[in-house]
Amino acid sequence: MARRLAPQVFAVDRKPRVVEWGVGGGANAVAFAPLASEFIAVDIVQASLDEARRQVSAACSTPFRSCLVDINDPESVMTTVQGRFDLFLCFYVFELLPSEDYGLRLLKIAFDLLEPGGVALVQIKYATKDPLTRSRGLDYRRNLASMTTYPIDEFWLHAVRIGFSPLAIALVPENRLDRRYAYFALERPRDFERDARGE
Secondary structure, three states, X not given: OHHHHXXXXXXXXXXXXXXXXXXXXXXXXXXXXXXXXXXXXXXXXXXXXXXXXXXXXXXXXOOEEEEEOOOOOHHHHHHHOOOOEEEEEEOOOHHHOOOHHHHHHHHHHHHHHEEEEEEEEEEEEEEOOOHHHOOOOOOOOOOHHHOOOEEXXXXXXXXXXXXXXXXXXXXXXXXXXXXEEEEEXXXXXXXXXXXXXXX
16 A cells, blocks of 8 residues: 555665654564665554564564654654654554644654655544544543544645645545544655745
8 A cells, every 4th residue: 555655655766764653563664664774663652662673673674763752742753863754654543642633743743754755654544424433532441443533635634734745545444453544645745845935
C-alpha cells in the first residue's frame, strides 16, 4: 500500500530516511526499516521502543534510533530528533489519541519533520453519518480503538490547512482487525518554503 500511495519515496536512488510515530513493538518497522537509510522510532513507552529495536535488529542492519516522547508534550520531539525525513509513518495511533485536536498537533509535527517533497503516510479511523462512529472522547478503557475519528473530507482539509498536499487515500471499510480505516498519503510540497516567504 505504501508503494502504491507514495511511489516517489521508494523510486529514488537513495534510500529514504524514515520516522515512525507510535512504533509499538515494531510490526511495521520490520517492513520499512530494510528499505530505509536510517529508521527513527518514536513512542511514549520505553518497553515498546526496546522491543522495536530488537525486532528491527533481527530483520536488517539499518541504523535504528529511538525517541521516547512525552505524551503531554509531543512537540518536544522536534528538539530530540535531528534533521528532516523523507517518510513519516503513523499507523493505528490516531484512533487511540485523546482528542481530534491532539491528532492535528501530531499532523503538524509530521509536516515539520518532513523534507520538502517528503510524504506522511497516516492511518485514521473514519467517521460516517452514523453517530456511533464519531469520536467517543471519554471512557478510554472501553472505547480505546474509537477514541478519535474524523470524517474523511475533514481530515483531508485539516491536512491542507497545515500545508500538506494530499496525494491519495486508500479506504479499508473492513478487515480482520476492525472497520473504517483510511490511509492518507500527504506530501510536504517542495515549494512550501518559497511560498511561505511570499516569493
